[in-house]
Amino acid sequence: MINSITLERLVEYGIQAPSGHNTQPWLFSLKEGEIRIYPDFDRAMPVVDSDHHELFISLGCAAENIAIAATSMGLRPRITVMRSKEDRDYISVALKRDSTIEVDELVDAIKIRQTRRNKYEDKEVPQEELQALENSFDFRGVEVLTFVGKREMKEIKPFILSASSKQFEDRKFIEELLQWTRFSDQNAKLEGDGLRAKCLGLPSMPSFVGTTLMKHLISAKSEARRWSQLIDASAGLMLFAVTHNNITHWVRLGRAFQRFALTATKLGISHAHVNMPCEEPKIREALAYRLNLVGLTPLMLIRFGYSDTMPYSERRDVEEVIEKA
Ligand SMILES: Cc1cc2nc3c(=O)[nH]c(=O)nc-3n(C[C@H](O)[C@H](O)[C@H](O)COP(=O)(O)O)c2cc1C
Missing domain, CATH: 3.40.109.30 (putative nitroreductase (tm1586), domain 2)
Structure with missing residues (x-):
């Protein structure tokens, strides 16, 4: 019992x-x-x-x-x-x-x-720690590819930048992002979910200020520039892929990624998502072709490196997520 x-x-x-x-x-x-x-x-x-x-x-x-x-x-x-x-x-x-x-x-x-979206230090991850990250999980049908150093990351960078631009040119993408962005700390705490401004590297601000900022000051071009700098400063990228694009393998990928993230945390290594090329179907296909990923669907791209901790994101209370019997 x-x-x-x-x-x-x-x-x-x-x-x-x-x-x-x-x-x-x-x-x-x-x-x-x-x-x-x-x-x-x-x-x-x-x-x-x-x-x-x-x-x-x-x-x-x-x-x-x-x-x-x-x-x-x-x-x-x-x-x-x-x-x-x-x-x-x-x-x-x-x-x-x-x-x-x-x-x-x-x-x-x-x-x-935590997901750390800040800029990482210009510092390499030692080989044995890279290996620890790659060996942090072992699930059938989930593969990881590692890209370290500027030369290797250069291969993926154009896919990241074009996917980011595509998303920031899409009004529906921006609306969905705004729907889940909590510009003020008060709002983030109240809702217990969403992207807290401070976790995105922004100060807490009233919602109308944040919304105006997002709609008028952030452009596809400025985002591409920002991403270019973040990638250049990272020690490496890890691309998670599955052999079968179905629920069982999505869940396995989640389990694998979680073990990766916790192992990185233990080693003092920061990580954050750069998922855009995996979220745009045509760009994802082109990326898989470029990397010669035969029989693999890439679904998650992560940058890693060293950086300071960031403010934590909120969670809803446990009672809110447990279904009543
Ligand atoms: C499947 C998945 C996709 C995600 N995609 C992105 C993403 O595209 N960009 C990003 O900055 N964070 C992404 N994240 C990170 C989440 O935004 C983050 O986990 C959430 O805000 C909670 O913050 P925490 O990880 O610090 O607890 C993703 C996380 C998961 C599990």
Whole structure:
């Protein structure tokens, strides 16, 4: 018997996971010896993620956090992607008491991990740490490609810049981004979700100021310039790809990415998303062709390097995301 307090504590770890635009697109259902994670499509991002792959990646991140934390409570987790009788896809995290289970040391990093969107220092990541990042996960059907140094990153940079420009020229993309941006700290706290201005490197400001700024001062050109500088300052890029473009593999990619992010946190390495070339279908195809990725779909691009910590993003309360029985 695993009591509901333990299950709720595990959900608390789950919701520390990253999610696209900090939408937190998850609902948890507590069962006997099991936590189910359901997608909350009311929190989907129809413009930037029309097939929901990023949504399921986010759920995979939450599932991995729960599984890692479970080991520290003497519980052995088993994660499976399931479909309910009502045709609802969900992730089952089944939990069994096991006094022999080894604690996954990544647990300590769950509550301190963060996406760091600042500019990184001009400093290389040592080879053994790069290897630790690449070996941080082992899931069938999920691959990672590493690009280090300016010469290797140069190959990917044009895809990043053209995808960024395409997005910033799209009114619907900007509207969706604005919908999830919390310009004032007060608003971010109140909503408990979304992209807090301070996490984007901006000061807290009234919503109307932020909206005007975003609509009139930020252009496709200025964004491309900003991204160019951020990429040049990074130690490297990691591209996550799947062998099958389906829910099971999106969830696995989320689990893999979460292990990567927690390992980076433990090593003092910053990371942030540069997903734009994976979000634009035509550019994604062109990128896969350029890199000769036969049979692989690239779905997530991450920059990494060294930088200071940043303000943390908000989360909704655990009670808000647990479905009532
Ligand atoms: C699937 C996925 C896609 C994401 N895409 C982006 C992105 O394109 N740009 C970005 O800056 N952050 C991206 N993020 C990071 C989230 O915005 C971030 O996780 C969220 O704001 C919560 O902040 P935290 O990671 O610091 O807890 C993504 C995260 C996930 C899991």
